[in-house]
Amino acid sequence: xxxxxxREAELDRLFQAFADSTRxxxxxxxxxxxxxxxxxxxxxxxxxAAVQKHVAVLERASLVTKEKRGREQxxxxxxxxxxxxxxxxxxxEAIWRQRVDQIASILAEG
Amino acid sequence: xxxxxTTKNLEALSFILTAEFDAGVERVWQLWEDxxxxxxxxxxxxxxATFEKFDFEPGGRAGYYMTGPEGEKAGGWWSFTSIxxxxxxxxxxxxxxxxxxxxxxxGSTHVTVTLEESSxxxxxxxxxxxxxxxxxxxxxxxxxxxxxTGAVGQIDAILAEHANA
Numbered sequence: 001x002x003x004x005x006x007r008e009a010e011l012d013r014l015f016q017a018f019a020d021s022t023r024x025x026x027x028x029x030x031x032x033x034x035x036x037x038x039x040x041x042x043x044x045x046x047x048x049a050a051v052q053k054h055v056a057v058l059e060r061a062s063l064v065t066k067e068k069r070g071r072e073q074x075x076x077x078x079x080x081x082x083x084x085x086x087x088x089x090x091x092x093e094a095i096w097r098q099r100v101d102q103i104a105s106i107l108a109e110g
Numbered sequence: 111x112x113x114x115x116t117t118k119n120l121e122a123l124s125f126i127l128t129a130e131f132d133a134g135v136e137r138v139w140q141l142w143e144d145x146x147x148x149x150x151x152x153x154x155x156x157x158x159a160t161f162e163k164f165d166f167e168p169g170g171r172a173g174y175y176m177t178g179p180e181g182e183k184a185g186g187w188w189s190f191t192s193i194x195x196x197x198x199x200x201x202x203x204x205x206x207x208x209x210x211x212x213x214x215x216x217g218s219t220h221v222t223v224t225l226e227e228s229s230x231x232x233x234x235x236x237x238x239x240x241x242x243x244x245x246x247x248x249x250x251x252x253x254x255x256x257x258x259t260g261a262v263g264q265i266d267a268i269l270a271e272h273a274n275a
Contacts, residue, residue, distance in 0.1 A: 018243050092125055093116050095154075096236065100129045102151035103141055103234075104112040107133045 017061035022046070023054050030064055031077035037066075040075065114233070123240040128233060135227035138234060139196035142223065149174070157184070162210070168193050172201075173210045187212050191220075199223040217241040 017023055022044055029035055029043075041051040055075055058064040067074045117126040131138055141147045145161035153159035153176040163173035172188040185206035192200040204218035212218075222237045 090118070092238070093118065093127070096116075096125070096127045097113050098154060099151050100112045100127070100234075102155075103129075103138075104131060106141065106147065106150055107131050107137065 017058050017063055020054065020057075022051075023058055026051075026054060026058060026075070027063055027077065030075045031079075034074050034076045036069075036072040036074055038072065123243060124237065125240075126235065126237045128235050131232045131234065132230075133232055134230060135196045135225045135232045138225055138232045142199055143195070145172070152176075166190065166193065173206060175206070175210075183208065185210055189218075197225055217245040219245070 017027075025044075026035075026040060029040070037052055037055055038048060040055070041048040044051060055064065055066060055073075059066050062078050062080065065076050065078050067076070112129045112131060113127060114130050115128040118124075141151065143166055145164040148164075149159045149161050152174070157176040157178050159174050159176045161172055161174040163171065165171055168190055170190045172190070173185070174187075175183045175185040177183055185208065187204050187206045187210070189202045189204075190200070191202065192198065200220070200222045202218040203221050205213040207213055218241065220239045222235075224235045226233045226235075
């Protein structure tokens with residue numbers, strides 16, 4: 001069911017994107033507000049190029065978007081991409097809601 | 111509604127569900143402790159679970175499979191890490207192949223169940239920690255492929271059962 005909605009390659013990119021703590025931190029920040037790549041680079045003890053690579057991974061996974069503004073590259077959260085990841089947890093929730101319903105049904109038998 | 115709350119944390123790869131049942135804690139504990147009762151609710155209605163092995167003791171293992179409408183099977187295993195009747199149960203939950211052997215590549219989730227009784231009602235909290243997002247996806251797939259299609263029909267079945275009771 002999930003696979004119907006998300007193509008395999010798309011999923012691989014998503015998992016890869018979330019596997020790194022810096023990338024998770026970038027996602028957290030740009031979901032709340034926009035950052036330039038150089039603004040992000042100032043936050044981490046790594047080179048501008050390294051941060052740019054992280055942003056590129058997130059962009060491929062559709063978790064962020066990047067847009068040129070003058071000499072800056074502005075990074076923003078891609079809410080649609082984030083929602084896909086969230087959907088996995090929503091579906092896991094549905095499994096458990098179903099189990100709880102079944103438990104309640106058994107208990108109702110007395 | 112039995113489910114009283116859920117907390118999903120994508121970054122922590124965790125899922126916490128809280129439910130309240132109109133039954134004492136000993137009764138709810140039986141649903142986890144007795145494999146015959148457990149298999150009545152662990153699998154989706156169209157994919158009932160069968161527990162072939164159930165060593166309910168710390169360090170013990172359980173083996174089960176779920177059978178689909180076409181006779182297809184999906185296997186799983188549990189490894190009990192902590193059992194404190196009737197309040198707390200912890201186990202690892204993973205996938206098994208057709209012979210019941212753990213599929214290590216697919217990892218496991220860690221599940222912590224706590225039961226608390228108050229005024230004859232029991233609050234059950236189930237916390238699941240996933241190893242990775244990939245694994246979370248596989249878990250969802252195994253439980254869901256079939257599960258959702260049965261969900262609507264199941265609500266009807268429960269309502270019917272209550273109507274007949």
